[in-house]
Amino acid sequence: MDMRNEIALVTGANRGIGNGFVEELRARGAKKIYAAVRRPETVPEMEGVVPLRLDVTDDASVARAAELAGDTTLLINNAGVSTFARLTDGAEEDIRLEMETNFFGPLRMVRAFAPILGANGGGAVLNVLSVMAWMAFEHSNGYGASKAAAWSLTNGVRHELAAQGTRVTGLAMASVDTDMIADIEDEKSDPRVIAKAALDGVEAGAFEVLADARTAGWKARLGEDPALLYPHLTEVGAAGR
Ligand SMILES: NC(=O)c1ccc[n+]([C@@H]2O[C@H](COP(=O)([O-])OP(=O)(O)OC[C@H]3O[C@@H](n4cnc5c(N)ncnc54)[C@H](OP(=O)(O)O)[C@@H]3O)[C@@H](O)[C@H]2O)c1
Structure with missing residues (x-):
């Protein structure tokens, strides 16, 4: 896939990694970029960038976006939330919000856009996952569960859309320097560097992009006890026993 031929739709495009995708798609000469966001007024005016109102947790909003962006050839499911809720004592509504946004969001988008991608020649889907799909902590495990579900979704959708020629890539990484983890001290990747690695993977038809060494390390150890x-x-x- 050559980005110069593609019309991309990026969810959560107004900040963080989503903004990194918009910048990198522009640098690669994408034909058009739908910046799909909850508040279109947060998208600065840029040549080739079309703001599109979208809430990935809302069926009607997703259906409306699909009506307006019927020329999409690359769907980037980037929008996500992290509440840091713990499974055992975090607010259930926080855990549900993570699942609703990080799993059901991409699911809704893929279901709405699969026929569009198929009609436009196959195209590609990129799902933004996380190293948290493959590891656990003392916190954030609701988020981890939502990303593990999104990983499974990515693998399933890859099979289901193969017949129509749609390539499906999963992107996983550890900490990235965005609002999401602004309060957490950690080694953080630059959002633009992550976007570059991800789009290199999409261009190459990779099934999975592991964007940093920590993520590659956790994925490699998945088979261990x-x-x-x-x-x-x-x-x-x-x-006690
Ligand atoms: N930062 C990290 O360390 C890290 C690591 C691994 C994976 N990730 C993943 O990378 C993706 C981007 O995260 P980020 O770090 O860039 O986070 P961020 O800076 O907090 O941005 C999140 C984006 O998602 C949008 N969003 C949230 N809920 C939405 C909804 N219901 N409908 C539409 N848009 C919605 C936000 O829009 P508003 O501006 O309207 O809130 C914002 O544009 C997420 O999937 C995240 O889980 C992040």
Whole structure:
């Protein structure tokens, strides 16, 4: 896929990694970019960029966006939320919001845009996942569950859309320097660097892009016994038995 021939739709395009995608798509000469956002007034005027109102948690909004962006050939499901909720004592509504946005959001978008991509020659879908699909912490595990579900969705959709010639790429990474984790101290990637790696992968037809070493490391260890991945948990509860 050569971006100069593509009409891309980026969800959550107004800031963070979504904005990185818009910049990188422009640099690669994409024909048109739909910046799909909840508040179109937050998208600055840029040549080749068309603001599109979209809330990925709202069926009617997704259907309306599909009506207006029927020439899309590359769907980038980037919009996401992280509430940092814990599974055991976080607010259930926070965990539901993560699932609604990070799993059902891409699901709604893929269902609405699959016929469009098919009619436009196949095209491609890029789903923004996270290393949290493959690891756990003391917090953010609702988010992790939503990204694990989105990973599974990505793999399933790849099979289902193969017959119509649509390529499906999953993008996973650890911390990126955006509002989402502004309060967290960590080594963070530049959003534009992530967008570059992801679009290189889409252009090459990659099934998966692991954008940093930490993510590649966690993915590589998926087959291991969880006791080896989390040795500090092996003693928990042992004294009581
Ligand atoms: N930052 C990281 O460390 C990191 C690491 C791995 C994966 N990711 C993933 O990367 C993606 C982008 O995250 P980011 O770091 O750029 O986060 P961000 O700066 O918080 O931006 C999130 C974007 O998603 C949009 N959004 C949220 N809910 C939406 C909805 N219901 N409908 C439409 N748009 C919605 C936001 O729009 P508003 O401006 O309207 O709120 C915003 O544009 C997410 O899928 C995230 O899970 C991030």
